[in-house]
Amino acid sequence: MFNFTLYKQGVKGSWKMLLIFAAVLTLYVSMIISMFDPEKMALLDEYVKIMPEFMAAVGMTAGATTLLGFMSSYLYGFILIVFPMVFAILYGNKLIAKYVDRGSITYLLAAPVKRRAVAFTQITVLVTGIFVLVLYVTLIELAVSKASFSEELYIWKLLLLNLGLLCLHLFIGGICFFCSCLFSDAKYSVGFGAGIPALAYIIQMLSNTGEQVENAKYATFFTLFSPEGIIAGETGAIAGMIVLFIGAIVLFSAAIAVFSKKDLHI
Template identity: 40%
Template structure:
């Protein structure tokens, strides 16, 4: 079902982007875990009191009493939302529309591979790359937390939290891949695949500030990722995760169908 030669080619072609995103994530992860100490938490509390609305916009309203709550506040409100999203946007557009835009798709289709096999390979590569990025990130979090603060990290809660994070970005990457497979050119694909997720994130940030904007959160996909409920393993988090999985699966399925049926004008 997959073209392993194409998969291998994409692996080497995307390695630089993967390493850059992972390196930035690791830098911030280590920095945030290191800040989990009495002196730094007092400083962060004062910062939150000084700019309450700004901190709330990025989900940094409560420092929390445990390491997992601390990490949830300072990593999952902004960094873990934005960087994997940037990774998905760039990679999704490169895997399909990038080839169409530079004319290379004609060579791929000329090989003894069906359109379905080509687009399925690219879709699986995007999903596996995203999963690997978040899996390595999770491992780094566990290792550094255990080194700096032994036995303080709730690993079960972290795994569930990052599973939810993967499903969120699985849905976002599916939408980006759908735009890459269905739009007319690279510029349009980037406009939709970047513009809509970023707009949703900004709406979510505005809703976090409270007041009359509070209800805005329910029109974005980010409302389906609730770190507090995931940490507490509330029953409502399961239908949210199921919805994210369904959205991602639907987007990837539609993307594959659009690519197989579309007139590429090569």
């Protein structure tokens, strides 16, 4: 059910995109962590008070007193959600729908490789990319934090937080890949694969802006990822991680089933 040649080709085709996203995330993560200073937190909190709705929309809140709390507020509400999500959208579409749209899927299936093996292998390519990106972010966070604030970071809490981040992006990757398998036309694959996560995030942003639309958060899967709750070890936040992971497995399994029975007109 796994084709190493196809996997190798897929990984080889993703490294340039991974490098670009890694470079951007290195810049943002390093810059934001270096901004942490307990004595100057009041100044940063003033920006939150000046633009409360905007800052709340992207998950940034005032009052962080620890490095991990600061990272949770200024990294995990926007930057570490949006950039890996864009990677999953761009690369998830290339793995199946792009081949079908161009007709080159014929050459893939002409070889003695079953459809289930093709779909499963492409899933491992996407999962590898997402895992590598989250792992890289974790290493950068640890390196920068250790260099500047050796006694401030709770490493195990950070690892648990990034495990939750990985579960979230695997779920998003599952949505993108399912759409890639469901639609033969790349424009529909991208439209739904990008549209569903983007709409969910917009709803989440709106729900953060005030009590009038707060309940809208229950209409989006992003509410299952709670950085503050994970750091605090809350049962609900841990359960949210598990639900996202199970959801990712369900989506990937459904994608394999859909692709296996898909009429490709070949």
